Structures are given as structure tokens and as C-alpha cells.
Amino acid sequence: MKQNKKILLVEDNSDHVLLAKRALNVAKIDAEMIVMSDGEQALAYLKEKSGSDLPHVVLLDLGLPGIGGLEVLQQIRNDPLTRQLSVVILS
Numbered sequence: 001m002k003q004n005k006k007i008l009l010v011e012d013n014s015d016h017v018l019l020a021k022r023a024l025n026v027a028k029i030d031a032e033m034i035v036m037s038d039g040e041q042a043l044a045y046l047k048e049k050s051g052s053d054l055p056h057v058v059l060l061d062l063g064l065p066g067i068g069g070l071e072v073l074q075q076i077r078n079d080p081l082t083r084q085l086s087v088v089i090l091s
Contacts, residue, residue, distance in 0.1 A: 005030065005031035005032070005056045006031060006032045006033075006034060006054075006055040006056060007024070007029075007031045007032070007033045007034070007055055007056065007057050007058075007059060008034050008036065008042065008045065008046070008055035008057070008058045008059070009033055009034070009035045009036070009058075009059045010035075010036045010037075010038075010039065010041075010042040010058065010059065010060045010061055010064065010069070010072065011035065011036075011037070011059070011061045011064075011090065012037045012038060012061065012063075012064055012065055013061070016061070016090070017035055020033070020059060021033060031056070034055065037065075038064050038065050038066045038067065039064045039066055039067030039068060039069065039071060039072040040066050040067050042058075042060075042072055043067065043072060043075055043076075046076065046079075046082050046085075047079075050081060054081075054082065054085060055085070056086065057085070057086045057087070057088060058076070058085055058086070058087045058088070059088050059090055060072060060073060060087055060088065060089055060090060061090045061091070062089060062090070062091050063091070069089065073087060073089070
């Protein structure tokens with residue numbers, strides 16, 4: 001069966017990425033996890049998506065290289081297309 005739900009994980013630490021994937025596996029959450037390692041990549045990904053192509057939730061690390069997590073959150077909230085996205089802050 002094709003996965004319809006998407007989770008965007010924005011995390012630069014590969015150990016934390018593995019931990020998040022393991023947690024979703026244990027919780028039996030059937031969703032595709034898209035991983036971006038910095039804020040710039042995440043914002044570019046979100047800008048090219050729309051409507052049903054947007055992830056259902058964004059797991060966002062605050063301590064990102066380049067554009068930090070708070071700036072990413074601010075840009076998500078300021079964009080009418082992504083304003084309603086659920087964002088979970090990881091710290």
C-alpha cells in the first residue's frame with residue numbers, strides 16, 4: 001500500500017535522524033519520512049510543494065546550520081501556503 005502521509009524531519013545530526021526513524025517504526029506510524037539536513041533545504045522543499053503534497057507534520061530541530069530552526073518556523077508561519085502546517089520543535 002502506498003504511503004499517503006509525509007513527515008518532514010529537519011535535522012542535521014544523523015544519530016537523531018536514526019532515533020526519529022526508529023521511534024516512528026516502534027509507534028507503527030505509516031508515513032514517508034523526508035529528511036532535510038538544514039533550514040535552507042527544508043524551505044526550498046516546502047516552497048515547491050502545495051496542498052496535498054505538503055507534509056502532514058514538520059519535525060524541526062532548532063540548532064540547524066545556516067538558517068536556524070526559529071527562522072525556518074518564522075518563514076513557515078509567514079507563508080500563507082504553509083501557515084497551517086503542524087510543526088513540532090526538537091531541541
